[in-house]
Amino acid sequence: MVDGFADTSRFRLVEAPPLARFVLRAPDTALKAAGKAYGLALPEALNHGASHGERGKPGARVALHLGPDEWWLIVPEAEGPDVAAALESALGSHPHSLVNVSHRQVGYVLEGEGAAGLLNAGCPLDLSEAAFPPGMATRSLFHRVGLMIWRMAPGLFRLEIDRSLAPYFVAALAEAAKDHS
């Protein structure tokens, strides 16, 4: 549960534990090497996410393909330095940038049968399963703030929001929740 947001039987909001986050910018030719070093193949299809393991638990890996040459890599906080070192050494011969943005964002999980409808209170994307199937991940907007939406299952969304904008997001979501519970 998150301060200022009342969970209901139809949706609940959970804040993610501290995580290490990286933005990797690299050409397609670097993908194989990056995936091998990361321990999870980076998704080739744009606006798709891949993962294994449980969020925050040892060995968990998330890779989100959010721009033509841009991937977000999210791992347990303690594993950040090792992951960065492994990627840097594997990508030495490829032009790339790997930036640690761990503290830039806050992660949330929004889950429940009413999760998509609640997100649509502020997000203009078509969140029907036909248009936004599980596995899809993209940046978009929630009212005035940008956010990243990754649908892991029909009623399970992972969200990443800039830290300073998170209070606005939670307040706006809580307001919308009054109409959706």
Added chain:
Amino acid sequence: MLLIRCPWCGMDRPEIEFRHAGAAHITRPGPPDRVSDEEWAAFLYLRDNPKGRVAERWRHVHGCGRFFNAVRDTVTDVFVVTYKAGEPRPPETGPGESQPTEARP
């Protein structure tokens, strides 16, 4: 809400995810030491403002982040076509008068 097709994402996405970024296909003159003040002023400031189809730069800023080009009709606000930055303007899209365009399904 107006939907705009991002040629990188390959999807129709809501208008508010995008930012307009001025006229497309403006070539920067050079080299700088051989460019006259008039040429440079024209590059910086002089733009057509036609009634009809124009080629514009747009950015999918709240999405994949990429710039692309779009041919838009300034009368109807219809996006005739969008294409990746660096690609030429599709010849069949004008320039020309505003013309009725079937809305995409």
